[in-house]
Amino acid sequence: MSAARTGPAVAEPGKAEGDAVAEGRVVEAGGSALVVRRAPRDRTRAAVLVLHGGQENGRRPAHPWQPAALRMRPFVSAAASVSSPRDVLVGRVRYRYRGWNDDADPLQDTLRALDELRGRAGDVSVVLVGHSMGGRAALRAAADPSVRGVLALAPWCPPGDPVDDLAGTRIVVLHGDRDRVTAPAGSAAFVRQAREAGAQAGMVLLRGGDHAMLRRSHDWHRASAAAIRRLLRPERDLEGWTAEACAADEPLLR
Numbered sequence: 343m344s345a346a347r348t349g350p351a352v353a354e355p356g357k358a359e360g361d362a363v364a365e366g367r368v369v370e371a372g373g374s375a376l377v378v379r380r381a382p383r384d385r386t387r388a389a390v391l392v393l394h395g396g397q398e399n400g401r402r403p404a405h406p407w408q409p410a411a412l413r414m415r416p417f418v419s420a421a422a423s424v425s426s427p428r429d430v431l432v433g434r435v436r437y438r439y440r441g442w443n444d445d446a447d448p449l450q451d452t453l454r455a456l457d458e459l460r461g462r463a464g465d466v467s468v469v470l471v472g473h474s475m476g477g478r479a480a481l482r483a484a485a486d487p488s489v490r491g492v493l494a495l496a497p498w499c500p501p502g503d504p505v506d507d508l509a510g511t512r513i514v515v516l517h518g519d520r521d522r523v524t525a526p527a528g529s530a531a532f533v534r535q536a537r538e539a540g541a542q543a544g545m546v547l548l549r550g551g552d553h554a555m556l557r558r559s560h561d562w563h564r565a566s567a568a569a570i571r572r573l574l575r576p577e578r579d580l581e582g583w584t585a586e587a588c589a590a591d592e593p594l595l596r
């Protein structure tokens with residue numbers, strides 16, 4: 343299987359597609375690609391955007407109640423838990439379609455979301471958190487000048503995806519060693535190429551981890567929270583296991 347067949351978009355049950363909770367009120371996102379889950383109380387300094395998985399091909403509409411979207415709710419919560427509510431926006435990218443398709447549709451949606459974020463908050467630092475197909479979109483969108491860091495979870499990394507514009511970007515990849523949907527070897531190859539292009543990149547293999555991130559789910563969530571916290575501080579050196587992963591010749595096994 344060449345792509346991540348994990349299903350698409352996410353929102354909280356009971357809320358209409360496009361609604362977002364911000365400081366106790368509902369914010370209508372309309373038809374935008376950016377769905378805000380938490381709006382800062384003060385001026386926005388940085389943002390974390392979450393991207394869910396999908397399919398290799400498929401033009402059926404993406405919906406927030408589909409499994410791949412719901413799967414990312416704990417990661418939205420993790421991002422909110424480790425970032426300041428005063429100045430860090432937490433949101434997600436809304437896809438038009440379930441599939442990547444020939445036009446790289448989730449990548450285009452992500453770039454639209456970044457443009458909308460700039461229109462809303464100006465030029466702020468962005469961390470992208472993407473799973474599977476969303477991981478591919480996040481890694482491709484890392485060429486955008488606003489993106490300072492990417493956390494890719496079991497990403498779909500087919501050969502030939504570009505790395506030329508990743509210099510200076512921080513990339514952390516988490517991949518389960520029992521993933522049968524997207525290949526850990528593809529992630530490792532991407533990390534090597536990204537390093538050669540000038541990115542600070544590292545990879546951690548979670549022993550026993552699967553593609554859906556259900557096995558060892560607590561470890562997925564805890565490691566993601568730690569990585570997001572560190573990626574949100576581009577002015578500081580990485581530390582702990584993220585620094586170790588970026589310095590290691592081979593993926594770390596945890």
